Amino acid sequence: MKSALLKHSLTLAFVVIAGLTSTASDYPYQPVPLKQVAVLEGFWLPRFETNRLVTVWTDFKKSEETGRISNFARAGKLEDGPFKGIPFDDSDVYKIVEGASYTLATHPDPKLDAYLDGLIAKMAAAQEQDGYLYTARTLGFLNGMTGKERWSNMGSSHELYNIGHLYEAAAAHYAVTGKRALLDVACKSADLIDKTFGPGEAKRKGTSGHEEIEIGLCKLYRATGEKRYLDLAKFFIDMRGRKDLRTLYGAYNQDHLPVTEQAEAVGHAVRAGYLYAGMADVAALTGDTSYISAIDKLWENVVSKKLHLNGGIGARHKGEAFGDNYELPNESAYLETCAAIANALWNQRMFLLHGDAKYIDVLERIAYNGFLSGIAISGDEFFYPNPLASRGGYKRSKWFGCSCCPVNDVRFIPEIAEYIYATRGNELFVNLFIGSTADVKLDAGSVRIKQTTGYPWNGKVRLEIVGNGGKPQSFALKVRVPGWAVDRPVPGDLYSYAEAAGNKAAIAGLNPKLNGKKLKASESKDGYMTVKRKWKAGDVVELEFPMSVHRVKAHPEVQADKGRFAVERGPLVYCAEGADNAGRVLARVFPGPVQFSAIEKPGLLGGITTVQMREGSSEPLTLIPYYAWCHRGPNEMRVWFPTAPETGSDAGKK
Ligand SMILES: [Zn+2]
Numbered sequence: 001m002k003s004a005l006l007k008h009s010l011t012l013a014f015v016v017i018a019g020l021t022s023t024a025s026d027y028p029y030q031p032v033p034l035k036q037v038a039v040l041e042g043f044w045l046p047r048f049e050t051n052r053l054v055t056v057w058t059d060f061k062k063s064e065e066t067g068r069i070s071n072f073a074r075a076g077k078l079e080d081g082p083f084k085g086i087p088f089d090d091s092d093v094y095k096i097v098e099g100a101s102y103t104l105a106t107h108p109d110p111k112l113d114a115y116l117d118g119l120i121a122k123m124a125a126a127q128e129q130d131g132y133l134y135t136a137r138t139l140g141f142l143n144g145m146t147g148k149e150r151w152s153n154m155g156s157s158h159e160l161y162n163i164g165h166l167y168e169a170a171a172a173h174y175a176v177t178g179k180r181a182l183l184d185v186a187c188k189s190a191d192l193i194d195k196t197f198g199p200g201e202a203k204r205k206g207t208s209g210h211e212e213i214e215i216g217l218c219k220l221y222r223a224t225g226e227k228r229y230l231d232l233a234k235f236f237i238d239m240r241g242r243k244d245l246r247t248l249y250g251a252y253n254q255d256h257l258p259v260t261e262q263a264e265a266v267g268h269a270v271r272a273g274y275l276y277a278g279m280a281d282v283a284a285l286t287g288d289t290s291y292i293s294a295i296d297k298l299w300e301n302v303v304s305k306k307l308h309l310n311g312g313i314g315a316r317h318k319g320e321a322f323g324d325n326y327e328l329p330n331e332s333a334y335l336e337t338c339a340a341i342a343n344a345l346w347n348q349r350m351f352l353l354h355g356d357a358k359y360i361d362v363l364e365r366i367a368y369n370g371f372l373s374g375i376a377i378s379g380d381e382f383f384y385p386n387p388l389a390s391r392g393g394y395k396r397s398k399w400f401g402c403s404c405c406p407v408n409d410v411r412f413i414p415e416i417a418e419y420i421y422a423t424r425g426n427e428l429f430v431n432l433f434i435g436s437t438a439d440v441k442l443d444a445g446s447v448r449i450k451q452t453t454g455y456p457w458n459g460k461v462r463l464e465i466v467g468n469g470g471k472p473q474s475f476a477l478k479v480r481v482p483g484w485a486v487d488r489p490v491p492g493d494l495y496s497y498a499e500a501a502g503n504k505a506a507i508a509g510l511n512p513k514l515n516g517k518k519l520k521a522s523e524s525k526d527g528y529m530t531v532k533r534k535w536k537a538g539d540v541v542e543l544e545f546p547m548s549v550h551r552v553k554a555h556p557e558v559q560a561d562k563g564r565f566a567v568e569r570g571p572l573v574y575c576a577e578g579a580d581n582a583g584r585v586l587a588r589v590f591p592g593p594v595q596f597s598a599i600e601k602p603g604l605l606g607g608i609t610t611v612q613m614r615e616g617s618s619e620p621l622t623l624i625p626y627y628a629w630c631h632r633g634p635n636e637m638r639v640w641f642p643t644a645p646e647t648g649s650d651a652g653k654k
Contacts, residue, residue, distance in 0.1 A: 026222070027284040027352035029429070032421035032438050035105045035176070039417050041435035043456060046606065047372075050379035051413040052103040056112070058380045059096045059407050062399045068093050069119065075138040076125025083141035088158035090135055091212075092407045093119070094165035097182070099410030101172040106417070116173065120182045123166075127185055131192030133166065134159050151196065151206060155249045160208035160236070163189050167216030168411075171223040183223060190220055194228050198235055205246050207239035209253050211271050214278025215345075218285060234282050237275070237291075252319055260290045263297040265306055265322050269314025269334075270404075272322065273342025280349035292353060299350055301325075302343075303362060304492035309552065309566055309639060310373065310573050310626055311366030312386055314339040326557040330388040330640055337374030337383060337405040340366050341412045348419055351431070355424060357527025358491040360431045361483040365490070367416060367432075368456060369573045372627035375409045377606045382406045383630070388639040391586065392578070395634045421449070426475040429528070433461050444473045447535070456570045457600070457609050459485070459545030465535045472536040478528040484571060485510065485545040486523065489552060498551035498565055512543040545570065549596035549611055554640075564640040565590075567611060569598060573626040574611050578635030580622035585636040590615050591643050605631055613641075 039045055063069050067084030072093070074081050097119065100112055127133045134157075136146050147153025154160065163186075170186035173179065193213075197204050217233035220226070241248065241258040249255040252267040254275050265272055276295050283291035305325040306313060312335030315323035320336055323329075344366045351359035374383045381396035384405050399406065421438045422429040428440055428447065433455035440447045448467030454460050463479065483489060487500040512519040512529060519541070521529045531541060549569045554561035567574040576585045590613070597612045604610070605628040614620040629637050 025285070025287065027349070029352045029355045029422050029424045031348075031352065031418045032423060032440050034102060034414060034417040036439045037417045037420055037436055038106065038438075039420075039434060039436045042453060044416060044434050047379075047413060048417070050377075051099070051410060052107055052109075054379035055375070055406070055410050055413075056096065056100050056103060058398075059092075059410055060100075060115070062403070062406075063093050063096065066399070066403075069122065071135040071139065072119075072122040072126040075135040076122055076127075078122060078125055083136050083139035086402060087134070087136035087141070087143075087145050088162060088210075088402075088404075090133075090162040091158065091165040092403055093123075094162070094169040095404075095407040095411050098165070098169040098172045099407070099412075099414060101169065101176045102411065102414035105176045105414075113177065116177075117179070117181070120173070120185070124181060124185050127188065131188040131190075133163060133185070133189050151204060154206050155209035155253065158208075158210055160193070160213040161210040163193070164208070164212030164214070164216035167213070167220040171216075171219035172411075174223055186220055187224060187226070190217065190226075190229050190232070194232050198232065205239060205242075207236045207246075207255070209249050209255075210268075211254070211275040211278060215274060215281060218278065218281035221285065230282070230285055233278065234286060234288075237279055237282060240275075252321065260294045262294055263301065264325075265298050265302045265313070267322065268320050269322055269339035270320065270336060270342045273313065273339060273346050277342065277346040277349050280346065280353055284349075284353060295346075295350070299346075299359075300492070303490060304494050307362070307490065307494060308333060308335055308370065308388065309495060309554075310335065310340075310370035310386060310388065311343065311362065312336075312340050312370035313343050317385070326555065326559070328554070328558050329560045330638070331390065333385070333387045335370055335386040335388075337371065337386060338408045340371040340374065340386065341408050344371060344412070352422070355429075355526060357431070357480045358483065360419075360480055361488075361491060361527070363419060364432060364482065364571050365573075367419075368571045369626050371412065373629065374405055375413075377628070377631060382409065388575075388626075389586075390630075390634075390637040392634045392636055394630055394637075396630055420451075427478055428475055429478045429480070430463060431480050437466070439467075442473065442475050444475050445469045445471070447473055447475070455545075456572055457547075459547045459570060461543055461545070463541045465537055465539045468535060468537050472534045474532075474534045476530050476532040477535070477541065478530050479541065479543065481510070481523045481527055481529050482545060482571065483527070484550075484568065489550070489568060494555050494558075495552050495566075498553045510543045510545060512541065514541055515539060516542075547598070549574075549598060551594070561640050563643050565643065566640050567596070567613065567623055569609070569611060573639060574623040575626040575629050575637050575639045576613075576621050576623050576641070577629050577632075577637045579632040580610070580624060583635065585621070585638055588621055589642050589645050592616060 039048055068089045071083055073079045126135050145156045147157050167186045170182040174183040214233045214237055217229045221229040240255045254267050254272055279291045279295050306322055314320055314334050315327050317334045344363050347359045347363040370386050373386045376396050420432045420434050426443045433453045435452055437450045446469040450464045450466045452462040487497055489495050512521050547570050552566040552568050578585050592615050594613050594615045599610050601608055601610050611623040612620040
């Protein structure tokens with residue numbers, strides 16, 4: 001019982017207060033919650049701070065200016081006026097509330113706390129008597145999306161999508177502040193949904209055109225212990241593809257087959273990522289193995305055939321959708337920031353199910369590349385698509401008509417702190433390399449670990465046990481060996497290093513030390529270096545990942561990357577941008593061997609390491625981390641470099 005409760009300690013305190021005794025199982029591997037992790041230094045700290053101090057408020061201000069917040073006040077009769085915007089705009093505000101709540105977990109902020117209380121009062125006012133919450137309909141805004149009556153157009157209304165984000169926001173706000181106001185709104189809403197949808201003749205058989213409510217209901221279940229919410233999440237997942245019970249939306253909505261028969265990732269990529277994440281949650285909470293075997297297959301399909309080098313998914317602009325297998329274009333790649341986030345949320349859950357480092361390899365690739373490119377260093381400008389080449393047509397925007405991405409950034413960045421460490425029994429996993437301390441509860445007792453690292457610029461990692469509850473603790477420290485450090489940039493064969501350094505499974509090459517002495521260790525099948533011992537305070541493990549620069553080649557089936565190579569250093573994908581190269585990038589060709597040199601540039605783009613790429617006596621090309629592109633105005637950019645002149649002007653074959 002004790003360990004089951006400790007597993008989800010974001011909700012722990014309040015589960016105890018509520019006196020609930022839910023004994024339902026959850027993920028076998030549990031994250032160390034962000035409340036117990038302090039990010040202290042290094043690459044991510046300024047990003048966390050910018051998110052908290054700039055992006056949260058930028059997003060709230062834009063939501064005020066565009067009517068997103070007035071919609072709640074107007075639906076609640078707190079002010080006069082019509083609905084403004086798009087019916088799914090409600091979800092944007094919920095997402096900011098979720099992200100803002102996470103920041104309060106580590107940085108109490110009375111101003112933000114009070115702002116959230118005011119906003120939540122408007123949301124509560126906007127909720128109809130019976131629990132229905134969808135400001136567009138309450139304000140009489142009817143268009144092709146909304147549908148004449150409640151639930152009459154769920155393929156596109158986003159009625160269930162919006163409240164899925166409400167549930168996530170409510171669970172976060174309650175866990176962090178202990179205040180019930182938004183949780184009460186969420187439960188009243190979910191109770192109405194439970195009365196309306198479900199098995200049995202009296203209830204409707206439907207599901208949302210845009211998945212999200214499944215994740216939200218699982219979080220609401222964890223926050224309250226109310227099993228009806230979990231059953232409802234499973235019901236909505238099981239309704240997909242059930243042509244015997246309802247009219248299907250089709251493959252765009254992952255509604256072409258029952259979920260357990262889906263084996264290829266298709267359709268709108270954000271929708272897909274949220275569905276797969278929701279399936280993982282329900283599988284963890286119910287033990288449904290048919291879901292696990294389906295998402296295992298879908299994951300294999302994505303990582304081996306549909307993953308862009310920057311970790312992005314959703315190749316096509318049309319339908320913001322997955323392409324065919326190996327359809328991985330560069331200039332025309334869509335790769336919405338939200339799809340990167342959805343892919344990361346899914347991969348974290350796959351790790352929590354299976355405990356394998358390969359899922360964190362994908363998550364890390366997303367976090368440092370295809371996600372991070374979506375938000376400017378200043379925290380107040382954004383990308384919606386994240387292509388891998390540009391002729392100069394891209395620039396960052398302050399906001400979008402459909403602004404799902406900026407508000408998703410706000411909730412994803414603080415969550416990264418929760419991806420650093422995880423536990424299972426007496427195993428402590430170090431998954432991400434971020435300077436931090438964490439208070440960790442293992443079966444053996446409490447441990448405080450401190451991590452110091454120069455990642456991703458250098459590969460030095462130092463892990464110190466700084467507290468052990470006053471007595472030595474026996475446990476296994478499991479340090480993730482990033483795939484890129486052992487010549488395995490991605491799980492599967494979609495991308496590989498052109499010149500493997502021979503590091504395969506060679507942990508000795510990482511020079512691991514325990515208390516200054518050489519440590520004999522090997523990489524286990526699950527991708528970790530395991531050190532099992534009786535740990536005492538002051539014990540130190542050190543290792544160093546090799547930060548050599550690699551040329552990357554794609555699987556021969558990827559037409560867009562034929563005869564081309566990309567460049568990576570550590571977890572970072574590099575690109576060349578006009579700003580560093582006299583404006584000319586796309587015309588450069590590299591037929592022969594190239595040499596690389598890495599140069600630290602603390603004053604450039606928030607502090608980066610550039611890579612000079614030189615072929616023979618030609619002028620070197622300066623490369624910067626892909627995430628940092630387009631901070632100096634629109635200009636040429638490319639990730640995949642040709643080895644032979646290409647016919648036509650091509651920044652990336654379509
Ligand atoms: Zn988006």
